[in-house]
Amino acid sequence: MYENHNRTLENSGRIIGYARVSTDDQHLDLQLNALKLAGCNAIFEDRGVSATAKRRPGFERALSGLQTGDVFVVWKMDRAFRSLKNALDILEEFENRDVAFRCLTENIDTSTAMGKCMYQIRHAFSELERNLIRERTKAGMEAARKRGVQIGRPRKLSSCQIVHAQNLLQHQSGRTTAQIADEFGVSPRTVYRALSQYANSNEGLLINAG
Numbered sequence: 417m418y419e420n421h422n423r424t425l426e427n428s429g430r431i432i433g434y435a436r437v438s439t440d441d442q443h444l445d446l447q448l449n450a451l452k453l454a455g456c457n458a459i460f461e462d463r464g465v466s467a468t469a470k471r472r473p474g475f476e477r478a479l480s481g482l483q484t485g486d487v488f489v490v491w492k493m494d495r496a497f498r499s500l501k502n503a504l505d506i507l508e509e510f511e512n513r514d515v516a517f518r519c520l521t522e523n524i525d526t527s528t529a530m531g532k533c534m535y536q537i538r539h540a541f542s543e544l545e546r547n548l549i550r551e552r553t554k555a556g557m558e559a560a561r562k563r564g565v566q567i568g569r570p571r572k573l574s575s576c577q578i579v580h581a582q583n584l585l586q587h588q589s590g591r592t593t594a595q596i597a598d599e600f601g602v603s604p605r606t607v608y609r610a611l612s613q614y615a616n617s618n619e620g621l622l623i624n625a626g
Contacts, residue, residue: 429485433459434478436495440464447491450520454489467498479506487516487527500542507535572602578610585611 433456435447444461451459460478465471475496482488488510490496497503507526510517516527517535524538525531573581581596597604 430457430483431455431487431489432457432478432482433489434461434475434496435459435491436462436465436467436472436475438464438466447495450491451489454518454520456489467494482510482513482515484514487518489518489520491519492521493519493524504539504542507539572606573600573610578614581607582611582614 431454433451433454435444435451437444437447440463442463444463448459448461460474462472462474465474478488493503497506507517510526516525518525518527518531524535526535577600581600584591584596585593591599593607594604597607600607
């Protein structure tokens, strides 16, 4: 960890930097120089740690030490965040803790009124994007269902097999659910579940000879 002018982490209103490289043979020089020029009082590092790693010790130490009024600075967004959702979650936490965020290459600075406004706009558009993706996905699934496409995991039993199993049980053929399941090469639980879905269907299941 780099510290500037021997200022300790106990002081408030600090500028805290974070730098990361994914592999040990990569260098932090570019990030460290940019963060020092940005006036960071302390810089935490992770070397040889990918963005998706479950543990990022330097990043965790940086976050745990942040106090009200501090500014958290990164060279680039992907140095700190795993995904858009991860970024928004952490930035929301910063807002709740009154910690500002700066990204040097993307020119984001929530410590200024304009920067905070731009962050809120980005947040709103990200939320819009998620909602539109969710809506398109839902509409696509509904259209697929109308075309007869099976959504989700493939059924282990065909419609014909489910109807046949239902008829065997209804007409007291003497076969147990376990025996019917063994005949179809599935577990009794699969048969129970398929029959339950059949019984709860408003229109029943279509028998597909294919």
